Structures are given as structure tokens and as C-alpha cells.
Amino acid sequence: MKKIFLLLFFSPLLAVADVYMPAIFSSSMVLQQQSNVTVWGWAQPGEKVTVSGSWQSESVNTVTNENALWKLTIVTPKAGGSPYTLTIQGRNKIVLENVLIGEVWLCAGQSNMEWSAEHGVKDAKAELPTAYNANIRFFKMPKLTAETPQIDTKGTWAVCDSLTLKRFSAVGYFFGKKLNQSLNVPIGLIDVAWGGSYIESWIPEHLVNLFPNTRTSAETMIPSKGWPREAGYIYNGMVAPLTPFAIAGALWYQGESNRHYPSTYYQLMHLMVDTWRGAWQKDFPFYYVQIAPFNYGDATEFKAPAVREMQTRAMDITKSGMVVVTDLVDNLSDIHPAYKKEVGNRLAGWALAETYNQKIGNYKSPQYRSMHVEGSKAIVTFDYAESGLAAKGGPLTEFEVAGADHIFYKAEARIVKNNTVEVTSEKVSQPVAVRFAFRDTPVPNLFNKEGLPAIPFRTDDWKLGK
Structure with missing residues (x-):
């Protein structure tokens, strides 16, 4: 011994x-x-x-x-x-x-980024028999935390095949596959996702604690045995060891956990992106997914819509883009939508257009621009609908309108011009505000002609919740 x-x-x-x-x-x-x-x-x-x-x-x-x-x-x-x-x-x-020379992307976030064929992602499962592609490589990092920034990690690079894809981020894979097909260059993908994680854990603790709001958000993270509850711990264990390694950009799919304190999410996203870019010493592109509809059971508190609102606001981050997935949910009682291919493809659309200057047509979801009132009608105008708007499967859904009393009623809505929607309700004679898909489980059917769903929004800034 x-x-x-x-x-x-x-x-x-x-x-x-x-x-x-x-x-x-x-x-x-x-x-x-x-x-x-x-x-x-x-x-x-x-x-x-x-x-x-x-x-x-x-x-x-x-x-x-x-x-x-x-x-x-x-x-x-x-x-x-x-x-x-x-x-x-x-x-x-x-x-x-x-060793290949190509494009390297970081794939980070919580479970919807982490979810793979092994977790039940159906379109990833369908890929397994023909998954082999020597020009797509995976680095799958195990879950690691640390009290201080680390300089090394665990894991190894592997060629994409049926075995390695089975446990790799499905969103990351489909993003990489689309880039590989469109650019005809090797793609390296680094999977650092952790299901259930809070955004605070992905940012150095001392930076989270700099601001009263973000510090409060970190202090009120809900305890769990399944994920870190300390600011900075995932950054220290899984992000810091990679920061000297050259990447093209980062993907992000997270936010469900931060429903506990949604008002800070916009600030935390800016803080995280600024921190990561500073650590890599590169102003790399950052493309992310808005959280999907799901029945959280607290609809009257508007926590999930508030997170989506903060994610929409965060599109003001330079070299960023947001993917909307309100149409890609097969089960509103499952927080993990079972299909990820189109999510990856939409992220790839942003990258191909903005990072690689490919001419791919419109890759942006229709976004609220302005509202004006004509009598009893609220007229809403959208950006990124130059070819026109479309209602799929019947009359437009998920529109609500309110008057000065702040009470919202289900509204009738119709497309009146290429990028304009008219919203009315017989219960509101003088509209003051409009909301669209602004609830936990929206099932909207407003798209642009390219087939991208409109971004949920509200025109008011009234207090949310009970």
C-alpha cells in the first residue's frame, strides 16, 4: 500500500x-x-x-x-x-x-440545447442511421463546475457518426449540418450545455454581483440537486477553459430557468455576451433561441412571456440574432419540444446571412414595429415582412386588445396590407394596447411569406402579474 x-x-x-x-x-x-x-x-x-x-x-x-x-x-x-x-x-x-481547418461554434445553454437523440429528439433519432460525416466534428464536454476559473477541461474531439451524434446537442448538430452543406467547409461543434442551468451560472460571479438587480436574481435562484445554484460556477468549469481556443461564434438556448426573476434577463444577456467576447478577445456573433411555449402552471404571473420579452429586447446586442419557435412545439406539456432540426436550421439562417454573407432570402421573423389607432381599430405594423404576412390554418389567433382600463380581451385580427394587421374587439371601443402571443402557451399562426413565425410582443409597458 x-x-x-x-x-x-x-x-x-x-x-x-x-x-x-x-x-x-x-x-x-x-x-x-x-x-x-x-x-x-x-x-x-x-x-x-x-x-x-x-x-x-x-x-x-x-x-x-x-x-x-x-x-x-x-x-x-x-x-x-x-x-x-x-x-x-x-x-x-x-x-x-x-485535424481539419474550418468553422468552430460553441453550443451553450440549458436542456433544450443539451437535448439529443438519446433524450428523445425525434428528428435527431432519424439521422442516426446516416449520421456519418467526416467533415463534422464534436467536442462534448461533461458537466463541470468550479469556484475559480479553470484552465483545462475533459472531453475529446470525435467524428460525427451514429454513436457520437446520439449524445450530442441536436440543435448544435442540425446547425452544423446546415453550415457544412451550405459552405462546404468542415464544422467543429463544442457542446457545453447544462439542463436546468441559470444564466447567472454562465457569468463570472463578481460581474453578476456588480449590479443590485442581477445580484438579487442570483441570490434568488431556486435550489436543486440537478444544476448549479451559484453564479459563475459553470463559467469557471466549462467556459473559462475554452476561452483561448479560437471559435467563429456562439449559439445559446436558455431562459426557462430564469423565469424566477425575468426583469434582469436582458441585462444578464448583455453581461454574458460582453464577458464572453472579452474573454475570447473577439467580437464574435451570438445567435440564440427564444424559449418555447410550455404550460408552466403560473399563467397569471406572465413569467415566461416576460422572459421572451427580455430576449426580444436583447436583439440590440451587436452581431446577434434570435430564432422564434412558437410553431415548433408538438406538446405544450413538454418543456422539451421533440423536434430540433428546424431550430438548428433557423439559427444557421442567421449565421449564413449575417456571418457568412450568403444570399438566403429572409431569415428574420416578423417583428412588431409600431401601432396606431383608427377609431375602434388598432393598426399594427411589422418589420421583416416585405413579401407579406400570412395566416396559417384560418383566422389570425393570439391577438388581444385593451382600452384605458388595462383589461385585455380576445381580439379579431386580419392582415390588411403586406406588413400590417388590423386588430379589433367589440368589447374595446377605444384601443390603447395590443398583445400578441403574450402568454405561457401561445399557439399563434401569424407568419411572413417565408414561413417564419412572428415574434410575440406587447405594445404596453403595464405591470405584469396578478
Whole structure:
């Protein structure tokens, strides 16, 4: 027993003598194309470390510092070409094989980002028999938390096939598949989702605590055995270790948990995106999904609509875009809609148009622009409906109208021009405010001609709740 103890005790010291690297670097990985890619790791202090990619004729070297850390930058070429190798040489040699150069995206959020074929996502299950694609690579990170920011994680890169796809984010996969088909470049996807998580856990704690509202939101997170209840813990364990690794952008699908304090969600989204971009030192694109309709059982409190409202407001984040999924819910009593393909495709639409400058037609949902009153009629105008609006399956639904008494009544609505809807109710002679799909479980049928659902909205700023 004593000999075993000594071996375990001294093994980290022996390992320091060899060059080694964080888990995000492995064979079968994807490196961001046409970038200054940071490569880092550990070795004996003072040891010379040389890094060379088989795509380049010259190597790059550095010397390990007194903390046993080395870091350098290599330049990656345009996407494509045969699989490469990345060689790291110090006292020992590491050769990473089957390396591709392409586009790398981070896929983060709670369970609707995490959900996979293994969790019952039906269209992901349908992909399994034909899933193999050597030009799509996955890095699936296990759930990790920490009290302080970490410099390494766990996991390894893997080629997309029926086995690896089964446990990988379905939203992330369909997004990556669409990009791969449209851009014809390799796609690397990093899955760091955690079901049930609060946005506060994805932001460094000291930043959450800077502002009274966000601090209160963090302090009132509901305890659970299934997810962290501390600000910053997921950031420290799952985001911080990745921040030196070059990415193209980030996807986000989260918000259901933050119904406990929805008024801060807009501020927290800005704080998170600013923090992540600062950590990566890159103003990367950020595309996200508005939470889906679900029967939370607290409809009179308007918590879910309030979160959606904050998510809509957050579209003012630069280089951001929001996907609406009110039409993609198969069961309003299931918080995890069973189909994710169209969610991934809509996120890809934003990326293809905004990040990759592809001409793909309209990729934005109709969005409320303005309202004016003509007698007993409220006239609502939408943006992103240049080709026209459409009502699917019958008369328009989910419109409500109120007068000065703040009482909302179900309204009749009809499309009167390409981008204009007329809203009326015999119970409201002088309209003051209109709401659309502003409840927990809306089933709206207003779309633009491209088939994208209108964003839920309200024209008033009245106090919500009982």
C-alpha cells in the first residue's frame, strides 16, 4: 500500500517533465480557419516547445515559463484540404492527427440545447442511421463546475457518426449540418450545455454581483440537486477553459430557468455576451433561441412571456440574432419540444446571412414595429415582412386588445396590407394596447411569406402579474 501511495503522489511531478496539452486539443479536432490560433499547454519550466502544422512550412516555438505554462500562436489557412497533423515537440513529441481547418461554434445553454437523440429528439433519432460525416466534428464536454476559473477541461474531439451524434446537442448538430452543406467547409461543434442551468451560472460571479438587480436574481435562484445554484460556477468549469481556443461564434438556448426573476434577463444577456467576447478577445456573433411555449402552471404571473420579452429586447446586442419557435412545439406539456432540426436550421439562417454573407432570402421573423389607432381599430405594423404576412390554418389567433382600463380581451385580427394587421374587439371601443402571443402557451399562426413565425410582443409597458 505504501508503494502505491508514493507512485500516485509523485506521478504529477513526473508528468510535468513531459509536454502535455488541454483536452480541447486532440486528434480529429477542427481549428478555426484563417485565424491566429492560440495553442497552449504545460511542460518543464524553461523547456523549449515547438509547434508545427502540416499545412505550413515553418514551425513556431516558445519557452515554458516559470509556472510550467507555454503558449504560442499559429496561423491557420483557408478551410479545406486533406486532414492535417499538428505536432508539438518538447522533451517528448505529441502528434495530433486527422485535424481539419474550418468553422468552430460553441453550443451553450440549458436542456433544450443539451437535448439529443438519446433524450428523445425525434428528428435527431432519424439521422442516426446516416449520421456519418467526416467533415463534422464534436467536442462534448461533461458537466463541470468550479469556484475559480479553470484552465483545462475533459472531453475529446470525435467524428460525427451514429454513436457520437446520439449524445450530442441536436440543435448544435442540425446547425452544423446546415453550415457544412451550405459552405462546404468542415464544422467543429463544442457542446457545453447544462439542463436546468441559470444564466447567472454562465457569468463570472463578481460581474453578476456588480449590479443590485442581477445580484438579487442570483441570490434568488431556486435550489436543486440537478444544476448549479451559484453564479459563475459553470463559467469557471466549462467556459473559462475554452476561452483561448479560437471559435467563429456562439449559439445559446436558455431562459426557462430564469423565469424566477425575468426583469434582469436582458441585462444578464448583455453581461454574458460582453464577458464572453472579452474573454475570447473577439467580437464574435451570438445567435440564440427564444424559449418555447410550455404550460408552466403560473399563467397569471406572465413569467415566461416576460422572459421572451427580455430576449426580444436583447436583439440590440451587436452581431446577434434570435430564432422564434412558437410553431415548433408538438406538446405544450413538454418543456422539451421533440423536434430540433428546424431550430438548428433557423439559427444557421442567421449565421449564413449575417456571418457568412450568403444570399438566403429572409431569415428574420416578423417583428412588431409600431401601432396606431383608427377609431375602434388598432393598426399594427411589422418589420421583416416585405413579401407579406400570412395566416396559417384560418383566422389570425393570439391577438388581444385593451382600452384605458388595462383589461385585455380576445381580439379579431386580419392582415390588411403586406406588413400590417388590423386588430379589433367589440368589447374595446377605444384601443390603447395590443398583445400578441403574450402568454405561457401561445399557439399563434401569424407568419411572413417565408414561413417564419412572428415574434410575440406587447405594445404596453403595464405591470405584469396578478
